[in-house]
Amino acid sequence: MAKISLKICCGMNCLAHGGQELLDLVEDSPTYTAYVELACVECLNTCGDRGYNSPVVELNGKIYSNMTAEKLMELLDQLIQTNNN
Amino acid sequence: MPLPSLNIFEKMRGLYTPVINIRRHVLSEVGRMVVEGRPPHYIEEIPYRVIPKSTPTYRESVFKERAIVRERVRLAFGMDLKEYGAHGPIHDDEVVECMKPIKILKRPIVNVIKIGCERCPEESYWVTNLCRGCIAHPCVTVCPKNAVSIQNGRSVINQDLCIQCGRCAQVCPYNAIAFRERPCASACGVNAIGSDEEGYAKINYEKCVSCGLCIVSCPFGAIAEKSEIAQIISSLKAGKRVYAEIAPAFVNQFGPLVTPPKIVASLKKMGFKDVVEVAAGADRVVLQEAHELIELIKKRKSYRIETSKKKNQNLPDNLESNLNIDSKEVEDSVIDSTVNKTFVGTSCCTSWTLAAEKNFPEITAANISESFAPMVEAAKIIKEKDHEAVVVFIGPCIAKKEECFIPKVAEVVDYVMTFEELAAVFQAFHIDPTKVPPDNDLQDASSLGRGFSVAGGVAAAVIKQTKKMLEADITIPHVSVDTLKECMALLKKVKQNRLDPAPLLVEGMACPYGCIGGPGTLAPLNRAKRAAQKYAKEAIHEYPSDFSSAESDT
Numbered sequence: 001m002a003k004i005s006l007k008i009c010c011g012m013n014c015l016a017h018g019g020q021e022l023l024d025l026v027e028d029s030p031t032y033t034a035y036v037e038l039a040c041v042e043c044l045n046t047c048g049d050r051g052y053n054s055p056v057v058e059l060n061g062k063i064y065s066n067m068t069a070e071k072l073m074e075l076l077d078q079l080i081q082t083n084n085n
Numbered sequence: 086m087p088l089p090s091l092n093i094f095e096k097m098r099g100l101y102t103p104v105i106n107i108r109r110h111v112l113s114e115v116g117r118m119v120v121e122g123r124p125p126h127y128i129e130e131i132p133y134r135v136i137p138k139s140t141p142t143y144r145e146s147v148f149k150e151r152a153i154v155r156e157r158v159r160l161a162f163g164m165d166l167k168e169y170g171a172h173g174p175i176h177d178d179e180v181v182e183c184m185k186p187i188k189i190l191k192r193p194i195v196n197v198i199k200i201g202c203e204r205c206p207e208e209s210y211w212v213t214n215l216c217r218g219c220i221a222h223p224c225v226t227v228c229p230k231n232a233v234s235i236q237n238g239r240s241v242i243n244q245d246l247c248i249q250c251g252r253c254a255q256v257c258p259y260n261a262i263a264f265r266e267r268p269c270a271s272a273c274g275v276n277a278i279g280s281d282e283e284g285y286a287k288i289n290y291e292k293c294v295s296c297g298l299c300i301v302s303c304p305f306g307a308i309a310e311k312s313e314i315a316q317i318i319s320s321l322k323a324g325k326r327v328y329a330e331i332a333p334a335f336v337n338q339f340g341p342l343v344t345p346p347k348i349v350a351s352l353k354k355m356g357f358k359d360v361v362e363v364a365a366g367a368d369r370v371v372l373q374e375a376h377e378l379i380e381l382i383k384k385r386k387s388y389r390i391e392t393s394k395k396k397n398q399n400l401p402d403n404l405e406s407n408l409n410i411d412s413k414e415v416e417d418s419v420i421d422s423t424v425n426k427t428f429v430g431t432s433c434c435t436s437w438t439l440a441a442e443k444n445f446p447e448i449t450a451a452n453i454s455e456s457f458a459p460m461v462e463a464a465k466i467i468k469e470k471d472h473e474a475v476v477v478f479i480g481p482c483i484a485k486k487e488e489c490f491i492p493k494v495a496e497v498v499d500y501v502m503t504f505e506e507l508a509a510v511f512q513a514f515h516i517d518p519t520k521v522p523p524d525n526d527l528q529d530a531s532s533l534g535r536g537f538s539v540a541g542g543v544a545a546a547v548i549k550q551t552k553k554m555l556e557a558d559i560t561i562p563h564v565s566v567d568t569l570k571e572c573m574a575l576l577k578k579v580k581q582n583r584l585d586p587a588p589l590l591v592e593g594m595a596c597p598y599g600c601i602g603g604p605g606t607l608a609p610l611n612r613a614k615r616a617a618q619k620y621a622k623e624a625i626h627e628y629p630s631d632f633s634s635a636e637s638d639t
Contacts, residue, residue: 010343010519011519012518013512015340015607017101017109020340020607021101040341041342042519068101069100
């Protein structure tokens with residue numbers, strides 16, 4: 001089974017607005033580390049001029065902005081469930 | 086099984102809450118305004134940029150949200166808060182002053198934004214909905230003041246009689262009685278937070294040591310600190326010779342991709358002349374405190390030194406005489422010491438020294454080390470090289486802003502900025518440290534100096550250095566505590582001589598886990614701790630003394 005590819009933007013905008021917490025969320029959870037291929041990447045260049053849509057993550061090639069820990073958990077749980085089925 | 090309960094510092098830290106979101110957006114907007122050189126009246130626009138929506142997100146109305154942001158903007162510019170209820174725009178002549186490269190910061194640093202304060206009830210025991218009005222009702226039985234009674238099938242506490250002993254909460258089989266406290270007050274280790282007559286939180290500045298932990302503990306974000314980013318950016322833009330000194334807790338604060346050389350490069354790109362590690366100043370502090378400790382050891386009679394085997398000959402001359410001592414000599418020296426110095430207290434944490442001075446003046450005056458904080462020592466290194474240098478301390482600490490009001494410190498350190506503020510300034514300058522080509526690695530400091538950022542690191546460093554200087558393997562009783570509450574409890578014990586063995590070295594840190602838990606940090610605690618310890622090991626020299634000897638060799 002292919003792992004879910006999750007790229008978390010580690011640019012300054014995204015990190016200052018909650019990116020580190022997203023990293024923590026995935027790294028500290030054994031469930032997620034088993035299913036998710038995590039990468040910290042340089043700025044994905046999708047944040048607006050003022051960084052109001054940060055933090056940004058790329059999940060299986062799709063960009064999600066304004067990410068929060070809750071939203072990311074929801075998305076990951078969904079993906080893991082569909083993968084398992 | 087319920088999870089173990091967290092203390093106040095662990096509850097919200099490491100979470101990216103909307104409170105932090107607002108705070109960081111305000112900082113980066115203020116930074117941008119100065120970088121882009123906007124006219125002063127642009128300041129009125131910032132609340133609308135931070136709260137752009139017309140439906141309220143955080144409070145009952147957008148107008149209140151913006152009103153609070155206005156106050157935050159004033160603080161971010163370094164201005165005083167407007168008096169609550171005072172009419173007027175945020176923008177006035179002050180803004181023009183704030184955008185000049187001149188230090189304008191005034192006391193107090195930590196401010197309660199009254200309009201944002203939700204007037205949380207003060208400490209009290211409260212019966213929650215979990216109460217089932219049981220027949221046994223042990224809460225009533227144990228209350229020493231007869232303050233608890235059963236009314237309408239539920240337990241009720243008469244707040245006028247209650248003395249907050251907490252027995253009822255302890256015995257309730259349903260855990261129905263909760264202790265309510267204000268997060269700001271419970272985070273405060275020196276009991277500086279009370280209420281005014283209307284019930285708003287009010288800081289008693291006689292007691293406050295500006296540690297800043299109430300700021301990060303208030304769930305409504307009603308307490309904020311003044312910032313100097315506007316003046317720092319102006320200084321950079323004015324082409325002054327600005328130097329950065331960066332505290333050892335900086336590793337990994339800006340994410341795993343931003344290595345120390347990249348931070349140096351980004352700072353230089355922003356206009357800083359050079360970057361120096363504060364840990365270099367910490368090295369000087371280690372050496373001085375080690376000297377003080379040795380002096381003290383020599384004086385202590387009850388103190389037994391077991392020198393490691395043949396090293397006796399290598400001991401410093403003056404020490405040797407005191408080591409193979411006949412007890413008479415020692416007794417003399419004990420009597421000689423008119424100053425009743427009983428331990429060496431570390432000097433690096435401003436909040437700790439301030440709190441100690443304010444609460445235990447009689448024991449701290451003699452005992453806190455005479456050395457300055459690493460910030461000051463590192464700033465001296467910079468000023469020795471360049472007399473016109475403008476020194477900006479970059480660290481996790483809010484209390485350092487307070488320290489700059491001490492005249493001797495103000496001579497060498499010009500501005501203080503937290504990591505959080507630095508991130509906002511990076512954003513304002515449109516610099517992404519991940520994309521900047523790395524500069525030279527920092528190698529200003531020893532591994533012991535870099536260890537200062539984690540609680541226990543200062544004591545460990547001083548002891549290691551002392552052992553090395555004595556060339557003897559001795560046990561030195563020491564205590565390290567973090568959080569001000571613990572610090573004050575410890576000083577009380579020291580004062581009453583209740584510690585056995587009595588410590589020779591006392592390290593106090595105001596923030597949980599040490600500097601890495603400071604209120605101006607970006608990275609979650611555990612991540613920062615790991616990184617800081619790893620970074621300390623990467624230093625070329627282990628001991629500060631290696632450093633000076635290596636320098637004199639070359």
